[in-house]
Amino acid sequence: MSNKLPTILSIGKATQDVFLKSEEFDPHKEGKVMYTHLPLGVKMEVEDVTFATGGNASNVAVTFARQGLHAKYMWTLGDDPASETVLHDLDREGVDTSLVVQDAKYQAGYSVIMIATNGERTILNHRGVSTGPRGAGIDFKAIEAADWIYPTSLANGGVELLAHIVNAARRGDTKVILNPAGPELAEPVKLKAILEDVDVLVMNKEEMSQLVEGKTLEELVRHGLHLCxxxxxxxxxxxxxxxxxxxxxxxxxxxxxxxxxxxxxxxxFASGFLSQWVQGKSLKDSIIFASANSTSVVTKIGAKEGILHQGVTLHDMPIEEKHL
Ligand SMILES: Nc1ncnc2c1ncn2[C@@H]1O[C@H](COP(=O)(O)OP(=O)(O)OP(=O)(O)O)[C@@H](O)[C@H]1O
Ligand SMILES: [Mg+2]
Structure with a gap:
C-alpha cells in the first residue's frame, strides 16, 4: 500500500434527526402493542432535545474523517434546513462534500425520534427527495477515481442505482464495501449479482440468514464467502x-x-472496520476497532456523537483467530 491516505467515497441519503425525550412519553400496553399517547389539542412538555444528523452514508463518512482518512460524501441534497444542517455537520467534521449536488428540487430526510421513558422509541420519518434509479447528479467518474466506495441507503435510487454505482466501481478498479439493508434484501437475485463486484460484505445475523443458509454466525460467514x-x-x-x-x-x-x-x-461497526482495513490492519485488529467504535456509539444519543477519534486507546476484548 502506498503512503497516500486512501480516499473513501460514501454515497447515500442523509437526514436531520431530532431526538425528543419526555416524561410524558410513557408507554401503555394495549394488547401486544406498546403506545405512547399523544392526546390531540394538548401541549406536552419535552425535557430534552438533541439535534443530530444521520443517514448511513453521512454517518460512515464521519468515522473515516475522524480516523484521518480522505473522507468524501456524495449525494443529492436541497436547500431545505435539514440539507443545510447535514452539510454544515459534515464540513465541520472534515468530510469533503464537494461532490454533493445541491438543488432546490431535492430534500434531505428528516426524523423526529421520540424516546419514551422505558428507552423505546417512536420515529416520525420523512425520507426526503433524492436522485432516482438512473442517478442524475451522481458523479460516476468520481466513483471510478476513488480507492473505496461505501454506497448505502440510496432512497429513491434503490437497487437499480446501486447496480450502476457498483458497475462504475468495477470499471475504475475501485473497491466496494456493502452493508445491505431492507430494500436490497427484498431483491435477493439482484443483490447477489451486485455482490460479485463487492469486496467486503457486512451484515447482521438476521439479514445474512435471508441470503445464505446457516444457524451460527460461523456457518453464515463460511457460506457468505461464496459471495464475497x-x-x-x-x-x-x-x-x-x-x-x-x-x-x-x-x-x-x-x-x-x-x-x-x-x-x-x-x-x-462497518465503517470502523473499513477505516482500519484500508490502512492494511489485520482482520482481527480491524474487528476490534469496529467493535469499539460501535460500542461507543450506542452510549450516546445520535449516530455520530460516539464515533471514535484517531489515536484513542483501545482495550482487550474476547477475540480469537484461527485458520480457515
Ligand atoms: N447492546 C449493545 N452493547 C454493546 N455493543 C453493542 C450493542 N448493540 C450493538 N453493539 C455493537 O454494535 C455492533 C453492530 O450491532 P448489530 O449487530 O446490532 O448491527 P445492526 O443490526 O446492523 O445495527 P443497525 O441496527 O444499526 O443496522 C455490534 O457488533 C456491537 O459491537
Ligand atoms: Mg445494520
Whole structure:
C-alpha cells in the first residue's frame, strides 16, 4: 500500500434527526402493542432535545474523517434546513462534500425520534427527495477515481442505482464495501449479482440468514464467502464472526455498556472496520476497532456523537483467530 491516505467515497441519503425525550412519553400496553399517547389539542412538555444528523452514508463518512482518512460524501441534497444542517455537520467534521449536488428540487430526510421513558422509541420519518434509479447528479467518474466506495441507503435510487454505482466501481478498479439493508434484501437475485463486484460484505445475523443458509454466525460467514472475499456477520451484543478467506475471527462483546441509543451501531461497526482495513490492519485488529467504535456509539444519543477519534486507546476484548 502506498503512503497516500486512501480516499473513501460514501454515497447515500442523509437526514436531520431530532431526538425528543419526555416524561410524558410513557408507554401503555394495549394488547401486544406498546403506545405512547399523544392526546390531540394538548401541549406536552419535552425535557430534552438533541439535534443530530444521520443517514448511513453521512454517518460512515464521519468515522473515516475522524480516523484521518480522505473522507468524501456524495449525494443529492436541497436547500431545505435539514440539507443545510447535514452539510454544515459534515464540513465541520472534515468530510469533503464537494461532490454533493445541491438543488432546490431535492430534500434531505428528516426524523423526529421520540424516546419514551422505558428507552423505546417512536420515529416520525420523512425520507426526503433524492436522485432516482438512473442517478442524475451522481458523479460516476468520481466513483471510478476513488480507492473505496461505501454506497448505502440510496432512497429513491434503490437497487437499480446501486447496480450502476457498483458497475462504475468495477470499471475504475475501485473497491466496494456493502452493508445491505431492507430494500436490497427484498431483491435477493439482484443483490447477489451486485455482490460479485463487492469486496467486503457486512451484515447482521438476521439479514445474512435471508441470503445464505446457516444457524451460527460461523456457518453464515463460511457460506457468505461464496459471495464475497471478506464477510463479517454481527449479532448485536452477542458478538461477531469475520473471515477474509484465510483466517476466521470470532469476537464477543467489546464492553458491557449502558445502551442509550442504538441508532448508528451498524454504521459505526462497518465503517470502523473499513477505516482500519484500508490502512492494511489485520482482520482481527480491524474487528476490534469496529467493535469499539460501535460500542461507543450506542452510549450516546445520535449516530455520530460516539464515533471514535484517531489515536484513542483501545482495550482487550474476547477475540480469537484461527485458520480457515
Ligand atoms: N447492546 C449493545 N452493547 C454493546 N455493543 C453493542 C450493542 N448493540 C450493538 N453493539 C455493537 O454494535 C455492533 C453492530 O450491532 P448489530 O449487530 O446490532 O448491527 P445492526 O443490526 O446492523 O445495527 P443497525 O441496527 O444499526 O443496522 C455490534 O457488533 C456491537 O459491537
Ligand atoms: Mg445494520
Amino acid at each position: 472475499p471478506v464477510v463479517i456477520v454481527s449479532d448485536g451484543p452477542n458478538g461477531v464472526v469475520a473471515s477474509d478467506g484465510k483466517t476466521i475471527v470470532t469476537a464477543g462483546m467489546y464492553e458491557d455498556v449502558p445502551v442509550i441509543d442504538r441508532t448508528g451501531a451498524g454504521d459505526a
